[in-house]
Amino acid sequence: MSEIILINVSGIDKPGLTSEMTAIMAQYDIRILDIGQAVIHEHLTWGILVEVPGDKESSSVLKDLLFRMHELEQDVSFKPVSKEEYALWVEGKGKARYIVTLLSRSISAEQISHVSAITARHGLNIDNITRLSGRPAVEQSIEQTKACIEFSVRGTPPNLDDLRQDFLAIGNELGVDIAFQEDSIFRRNRRLVVFDMDSTLIQAEVIDELAIEAGVGDQVAEITEFA
CATH class of the missing domain: 3.30.70.260 (ACT domain)
Incomplete structure (x- = not known):
């Protein structure tokens, strides 16, 4: 019977880490159920939910991953996930x-x-x-x-x-x-955003600026302020 395992990796980000981890998994025909990665201030947090085929030993792939991540100075943890837990999680994702x-x-x-x-x-x-x-x-x-x-x-x-x-x-x-x-x-698919410009996108009234160029800035500013 196949096994579902959550793998979490954290440490200083380095080029090629994802390739290193997934290359080891590929040797065991691992199926990826979910994956996510974030890097904040060069610190990597990487999570992946995998399914290990029933004809493969999960202990072997976890041992290989643990050994390689230790060489790359990464912290790694594993958590088994039951089929029932996974089914409930998938159901929730349909919301x-x-x-x-x-x-x-x-x-x-x-x-x-x-x-x-x-x-x-x-x-x-x-x-x-x-x-x-x-x-x-x-x-x-x-x-x-x-x-x-x-x-x-x-x-x-x-x-x-x-x-x-x-x-x-x-x-x-x-x-x-x-x-x-x-x-x-x-x-x-949205490609157009329409919103107010004056005192919203810019901290000025365009009509006041045009009035200044036309030499009637004070008069127009008085009107716009009243409005």
Whole structure:
């Protein structure tokens, strides 16, 4: 009978690690059920869920992986997963998927705490968290930075309107933008974004800038401020 095993590897990232690990697995006709990798500050966290064929010895492949990862100075752990546990996990993956996007000058622990608490309260589980923006320099002023992270969540919220209201409320309280959308083909195929420019994308009113060029800046600025 085949065996399902969760393999976790962590350590300093090095070129060729994925190739090294999967090459050993290939010798045993290993089937990949799930795989994920993240690198933060050159530190690798790598997980893979595999099925070892019934005619292969799992102890042999685990021994080979453990020996090679030790040579490459990586920490590795193994956890057996029952067929029943795997079936329940797969069933859960069939739930609706949503994307929560958090946009701010700088990402704080408080922001993530509130966003993740709202998702949990509405029956959503976080599958992945991905950084979409570049890495900020420590000495750079927050006013000059921008940060964006994306949560991939799964579940069936009892009331989507209540969920959106909670995100809107916490976004206003923390001064951040939070977008919530269904993770569908339509979302992935979008290629156009339309939104307000003045005092949104840029911290200015374009009509005021044009008025300055035309020599009537003070008069027009008075009108736009009144509006």
